[in-house]
Amino acid sequence: MLGALIIVFREVIEAGLVIGIVLAVTRGARGARPFIFGGVAAGALGAGVVAVFADALSQAVAGRGQELFNAGVLAVAVVMLAWHNIWMARHGRELASELAAVGRAAVAGEKSFVALAVVVALAVLREGSEVALFLYGILASGETGAALLLGGLGGLALGAAVSALTYFGLVTIPARHLFAVTTAMITLLAAGLAAQSIGFLQQAWIVTALSETLWDTSAILPDSSVFGRVLHTLIGYTDQPTQLQVIVYVATLAGIAIATKLAAPPPRAPKTVQAPAE
Amino acid sequence: MTRFRTLLAIAAALAGSAATASSETALELSIKDHRFEPASLTARAGEPIAITVKNLDATPEEFESKALKVEKVVAGNGEITVRLRPLKPGRYAFAGEYHEDTAKGELVVE
Numbered sequence A: 001m002l003g004a005l006i007i008v009f010r011e012v013i014e015a016g017l018v019i020g021i022v023l024a025v026t027r028g029a030r031g032a033r034p035f036i037f038g039g040v041a042a043g044a045l046g047a048g049v050v051a052v053f054a055d056a057l058s059q060a061v062a063g064r065g066q067e068l069f070n071a072g073v074l075a076v077a078v079v080m081l082a083w084h085n086i087w088m089a090r091h092g093r094e095l096a097s098e099l100a101a102v103g104r105a106a107v108a109g110e111k112s113f114v115a116l117a118v119v120v121a122l123a124v125l126r127e128g129s130e131v132a133l134f135l136y137g138i139l140a141s142g143e144t145g146a147a148l149l150l151g152g153l154g155g156l157a158l159g160a161a162v163s164a165l166t167y168f169g170l171v172t173i174p175a176r177h178l179f180a181v182t183t184a185m186i187t188l189l190a191a192g193l194a195a196q197s198i199g200f201l202q203q204a205w206i207v208t209a210l211s212e213t214l215w216d217t218s219a220i221l222p223d224s225s226v227f228g229r230v231l232h233t234l235i236g237y238t239d240q241p242t243q244l245q246v247i248v249y250v251a252t253l254a255g256i257a258i259a260t261k262l263a264a265p266p267p268r269a270p271k272t273v274q275a276p277a278e
Numbered sequence B: 001m002t003r004f005r006t007l008l009a010i011a012a013a014l015a016g017s018a019a020t021a022s023s024e025t026a027l028e029l030s031i032k033d034h035r036f037e038p039a040s041l042t043a044r045a046g047e048p049i050a051i052t053v054k055n056l057d058a059t060p061e062e063f064e065s066k067a068l069k070v071e072k073v074v075a076g077n078g079e080i081t082v083r084l085r086p087l088k089p090g091r092y093a094f095a096g097e098y099h100e101d102t103a104k105g106e107l108v109v110e
Helices: A002-025 A032-052 A054-063 A065-096 A102-141 A145-171 A175-203 A226-235 A243-263 B002-016
Strands: B025-032 B035-037 B040-043 B049-055 B061-065 B070-074 B079-084 B090-096 B104-109
Touching: A002 A032, A002 A102, A002 A145, A002 A175, A002 A226, A032 A054, A032 A102, A054 A065, A054 B070, A054 B079, A065 A102, A065 A175, A065 A243, A065 B070, A102 A145, A102 B061, A102 B070, A145 A175, A175 A226, A175 A243, A175 B070, B025 B040, B049 B070, B070 B079
Parallel strands: B025 B049, B040 B104
Antiparallel strands: B025 B035, B049 B079, B061 B070, B061 B090, B090 B104
């Protein structure tokens, strides 16, 4: 039972953290919640579908389907996170300024909620399909069903607790700083996902350059441990990254940071007309 | 940028899907009753390796190896191919993540 709990918990930590962060980012924006929970529901539904077609997926593209699917899902999430940060840099001031009515901020922020809802959906989709497979395996084998299932559900509950803890931890940050903190967190999250995405492409031999391991800290902090998983999600920590993963990580970090800087309206400048980002 | 790279990657994969390297060492591995059969595989160093993992159980499994940097789901009664680049001599452990206590094995590269 404990084994099942740990396995499921390890899988759902990632999605749990992402949901917690996104909830904190959209705090105070009325109208964001339905988007986020819609994202969770869509992701869960998608996870079930992926689990059902797991075999077909791994047979696809000469046995590379799984890796391509994972890499693709991660890449889309990176784009969405980057876009959200850039969008917020443009409009963040009016959203964050205490003068802006909450209702207006929600309308202005709606576009970026969609991006965040997609990010949440993809996180749930990726982690959820493995959880679904695992739980299905328990049910199908009738091994020692009840106890294992209980463990699995316990793992899910713990994952939800991670979401809640992340959210409540973040919202204790004064509103003035919360924006800066979540912007940084989203940038790190995106860089980590980009590195993971490349990792899958390297696993499938689609990208072959720079696949040597750069360092090995698996003895000190394995990324399969709970704490390792948390760091893995938050800052993209990997205990044995390839050279290319580290390069992609740094490039994504720099790319989003620079793009966000460029998008930010110049301080104290007269109001500039901005083209809608579409 | 990442999106573009993924598109490129997919194109490359589709183009290369028909061609498999002939110099690959082909290995076979089955999963039965949540155990690997054989539990120990041997391969030569410096040659690319392709391991076909056949899951004879009705339950899904996740073939996982930190040492080989592989993490791949195998559906119940399904099979997957795990591709490995040329490796240095050594012992590389792998496991079935859903049944870690029984599904254990290693790849010996010499």
